[in-house]
Amino acid sequence: MNANDVIESYVTDVAVKLPRKQRNDVAFELRALLNEELQGRAETAGRAADAAMATELVRAFGRPADVAARYRPTLTIIDPADGHAFLRASIVGLVIIWGAGLAEYLRPPVDSGWSFLTALGQWWGKALIPSLWWPGVLVVGFGAASWARRRRPQSAEWKPRAAERVRGSRVALVMGLVGILCGLFVLIDPRWFLDLFLGGREAPAVREAFTYTETFRHRQAPWVLVLILLNIPMMIAAIANGRRLSSIMRRVEMELSLVTCAVLTWTVLGGPVFLGPATDRMFKLALVLIIAITLIHIGVTLRRSVSPAPDRRIQA
Amino acid sequence: MGDADTFGKLELELRRGVVVLATLSQLRAPRYGYELRQALAANGMSIEEGTLYPLLRRLETQGVLESEWRIEDGPPRRYYSLNADGRRLLRKLTESWQGMNGAMDRLLKED
Numbered sequence A: 001m002n003a004n005d006v007i008e009s010y011v012t013d014v015a016v017k018l019p020r021k022q023r024n025d026v027a028f029e030l031r032a033l034l035n036e037e038l039q040g041r042a043e044t045a046g047r048a049a050d051a052a053m054a055t056e057l058v059r060a061f062g063r064p065a066d067v068a069a070r071y072r073p074t075l076t077i078i079d080p081a082d083g084h085a086f087l088r089a090s091i092v093g094l095v096i097i098w099g100a101g102l103a104e105y106l107r108p109p110v111d112s113g114w115s116f117l118t119a120l121g122q123w124w125g126k127a128l129i130p131s132l133w134w135p136g137v138l139v140v141g142f143g144a145a146s147w148a149r150r151r152r153p154q155s156a157e158w159k160p161r162a163a164e165r166v167r168g169s170r171v172a173l174v175m176g177l178v179g180i181l182c183g184l185f186v187l188i189d190p191r192w193f194l195d196l197f198l199g200g201r202e203a204p205a206v207r208e209a210f211t212y213t214e215t216f217r218h219r220q221a222p223w224v225l226v227l228i229l230l231n232i233p234m235m236i237a238a239i240a241n242g243r244r245l246s247s248i249m250r251r252v253e254m255e256l257s258l259v260t261c262a263v264l265t266w267t268v269l270g271g272p273v274f275l276g277p278a279t280d281r282m283f284k285l286a287l288v289l290i291i292a293i294t295l296i297h298i299g300v301t302l303r304r305s306v307s308p309a310p311d312r313r314i315q316a
Numbered sequence B: 001m002g003d004a005d006t007f008g009k010l011e012l013e014l015r016r017g018v019v020v021l022a023t024l025s026q027l028r029a030p031r032y033g034y035e036l037r038q039a040l041a042a043n044g045m046s047i048e049e050g051t052l053y054p055l056l057r058r059l060e061t062q063g064v065l066e067s068e069w070r071i072e073d074g075p076p077r078r079y080y081s082l083n084a085d086g087r088r089l090l091r092k093l094t095e096s097w098q099g100m101n102g103a104m105d106r107l108l109k110e111d
Helices: A003-015 A018-043 A052-062 A062-070 A078-103 A114-128 A130-151 A170-188 A190-198 A204-209 A213-220 A221-241 A247-269 A277-304 B003-024 B035-044 B048-060 B084-108
Strands: B066-069 B077-082
Touching: A003 A018, A018 A052, A018 B035, A018 B048, A018 B077, A052 B048, A062 B048, A078 A114, A078 A130, A078 B048, A114 A130, A130 A213, A170 A190, A170 A221, A170 B003, A204 B066, A213 A221, A221 A247, A221 B035, B003 B035, B003 B084, B035 B048, B035 B077, B048 B066, B048 B077, B077 B084
Parallel strands: none
Antiparallel strands: B066 B077
């Protein structure tokens, strides 16, 4: 291979990565320029150009893919500003999908090394590989957001917001309070709910399905009741203060939410709540959803919390 | 002062900032790529060929340069020069640069 072959090969590798309408013209110019550069080097070195000298020249010029990219306007699919958020969302989502898949495939009794390997194989093929849809969805989502911001920059302008305010309007808070009171009413005895809507005409089996087990009534129910009651003054304070909560109230709210999650988890795992198995399953599914939403809310709040303070002692 | 690597990266950032202005400044009259690179280097502004040649195409796509193929004592060469928009851009960038340069001189002047 001589110097000319090296340059031809390099020019071809760059040109094939360019749009077809630009390809031949750029290749012609690039070849001429590289030949002149090589000639200049050969004159400086005082010897004839050879393959080694040409290889050194084109390596300094850059990888063909990089050089081709420099010929075109920069293409950004995900804004650099979104890079960390994209990576975080990808990792968190994948860990959840992989974890849920692992739990599902390891749930049947794994009583031998072979069945463990089989379960792992199923997890690999049915959960891990298909989970790549998640980063794909994120690329589309972040890409669309980035495109929308470039198209309508005014829509992405930063707007101030009151950080101390509870999310949701005052009307939503009042409705939430009414919801809590209704929930309390139902929690004390769900059969009142049946009486209200069916006027006591329901079948005895239905009435039994909505009856609490004695274990739940004596173990978890009092705690759940107290925790719901404790939320009421918090909401009244937020409504009265125009959706503002003091930092102490916010801390109490956070701790109350964590305790509530713990008690609800205890309820889910601590045996039947209702005598009817179907009612019990539905109720526990609702509890799991409440726990998940609460934990996500706590996680987001903690991640967004900022307490401005210097990391070193301020010199007087 | 950071290590040599940090200096290298920051110096590269500085150079990137002036590459376009330096290139435009040498294209008031038509020049082809290799000739332009030599002219810049002769004035103390060496720009890597892998940066300069694609830049000429991008500036042409952006509508500030015009180009044509010519044959003058050698192989065919593509000559680039400023068009009317390019000349306006060069004037504005020159004013900006002189303003920044003056500010930097004042900032960097030792007491």
